[in-house]
Amino acid sequence: MKRLLILQAGQTELGPVYALAQAALAGAQTEAVDAQLLRALDAGLAELLAADALLFVTPEKFGYMAGALKDFFDRTFYPAQGRVEGRPYALIVAAGNDGSGAATAVERICRGYPLKPVAEPLIVRGPADPAALQAAHDIGQGLAGGLVLGVF
Structure with missing residues (x-):
């Protein structure tokens, strides 16, 4: 069985980050994929x-990703080197501004894993x-479908 890890960096179960992560999780639910949502x-x-495969869901904080997601990257980056190359990922940003800074920062870090x-x-x-x-649901569904079909 394939595993999809959805990481949400919101501080509460209220608000758009959690709602978007839940929608993505609902889209990823299949018998062939173990989709897990974690803070x-x-x-x-x-x-x-x-x-x-991975799905990162983060709020935009001061034009950057949430500290909780940055903390995950800080804790796993070096220990993961040479062990996760090429794993597929997608990103959802709940933006209070334009979201581009948060997206760029996450993409830059993900290239480093790679x-x-x-x-x-x-x-x-x-x-x-x-x-x-619905768009978040579709991303979850697309990731799960890609894993099942061996596209990624």
Whole structure:
């Protein structure tokens, strides 16, 4: 069974980050994929190494990713070197501004692992409305489908 790790960097279970992560998780639910949603602060190297694909969901904080996601990267970057090359990932940013700074920062770090982007970042500006939730659902579904079909 393939594993999809969804890391959400929101501080609470309220708000757009958690809603977007839940929508992505719902999209990824299949019998052939074990989709797991964790807070970024609760995940570590073991979860990263066990994942066949990753989805990062972060709020934009001061034009950057959330500290919780940066903390995950800080804790896993060097121990993961040589062990995760080419694993597919996607990114969702809940933006209060434009989200591009957060997306650029995550993409730069992911290149260092190196992980493989398999979708354009989804940047949700403002509340997580039905269209944004559907887009997050579709990203989860696309990642799961790609794993099942061996596309990635």
